[in-house]
Amino acid sequence: MITVEHLTKTYGQHRAVDDVSFTCKPGAVTGFLGPNGAGKSTTMRVITGLTPATAGDATIGGVHYRDIPNPGTQVGVLLDASAQHAGRTGREILTLSALTMGLPMTRVDEMLELVSLTPTESKRRVKNYSLGMRQRLGIANALMGDPKILILDEPANGLDPAGIHWMRSLLRMYADRGGTVLLSSHLLHEIEVIADEIIVIGQGRIVAQGTKAELLATAGTYVRAEDAAALGAAATAAGLTVLASGDGLRIEADPLDVGRIAAQQGLVLAELRAADGAGLEEMFLQLTSETQRDVVASTAGGAA
Structure with a gap:
């Protein structure tokens, strides 16, 4: 479970996240929505220990991300598909992840097959990948350690319709097995299709949250x-x-x-x-x- 309690993050006079609280439960996909600059990415960076909070707290399974032993086996993270070593091949990136987490090398081939990157594509340098291919590689990296929790920021960017359908099916299957998914996206239709819970943020504050059925019930x-x-x-x-x-x-x-x-x-x-x-x-x-x-x-x- 992901728990965010009264989280605030300021940069000088700018308050990027303002007293944000929510939880993401096992067995559910939580959609995190908001306009550009609303505070989604900042919140995710705080949860994953990349940005310190000004006030409040964010924990995963009751502990801070930095205190999780071998975190890749517990939490899969994809915040920026372009933030991968451009000079390495896709296979090299996954191999390094497997070595870091102490996983067998067979896991590399399993992940490449899961995200439909061919043997030829896996040997190409990431700088020659399309954005969609980088997204697939990033998702493979996030899933490498078979984590119980996924935190994904705009993972559908650059994917074609078939790729979006594939990702939707993958995340649905993951949640149905008891996994916890926090998913940020501007593709509102995809969130509407896949999300069980929805959080809407604007100007750093939560403006609505609840189950999809609850938020869409007052249709008039x-x-x-x-x-x-x-x-x-x-x-x-x-x-x-x-x-x-x-x-x-x-x-x-x-x-x-x-x-x-x-x-x-x-x-x-x-x-x-x-x-x-x-x-x-x-x-x-x-x-x-x-x-x-x-x-x-x-x-x-x-x-x-």
Whole structure:
């Protein structure tokens, strides 16, 4: 289990992480989401002992990372796929890891096969690897010691669709066997597919956390109308939150209330139902709206 308690990290006057607390449980994939600069990578660096905390604490299995004997056999870490010795081959990197952890050399071939790096590719220098190949090598290195816990920062960067599907299956299987996974990603759909628990961070603070079902449960009503702009304006005037959702609207109210508003305005509806889920992207944009660099058009404002 990973436990983060009241973690704070400051750099001069900048507070990168501000009183962050969460746990990652065995048997679950925990998705760690947030805009660029939100504090995800800093938190992961503190957990893995690479950056000292200003205040608070972060432990793995009840101890600090630095106090874990032969940590590669307990915790698999991939924070930056590009931070691998460019002059060495993939096989050499894995061989050094195996030697460091006291593992048999057969483990190297097992990991190369697991991440689908061919014998020819394994003999190429890392500087000639694509980003996707570096990600696969990094994941192989993280899994080398058969750890119980995985900490991965943006592991899907550079992977093609088949590679993303492979990684998703690998992590799901790992968690189903009782492993603990902390996964940071900007690929929101992938987090929505694989994560059991979700943590959303913005400006260094946790803005939401819970199971995926809990966070996506307050979906409100999905509605498609002949005049969506008029319905959006009427719902907004009634004090309701209105968001675009596919080719319709998601309104944070019961279907009956939305139906009443449409009837009062004489609007024709093509579809009206309780939303199955807000969708991770909508939830993410809502919760981190004050920390986004880019302005996202508001359906509520543009519906009139």
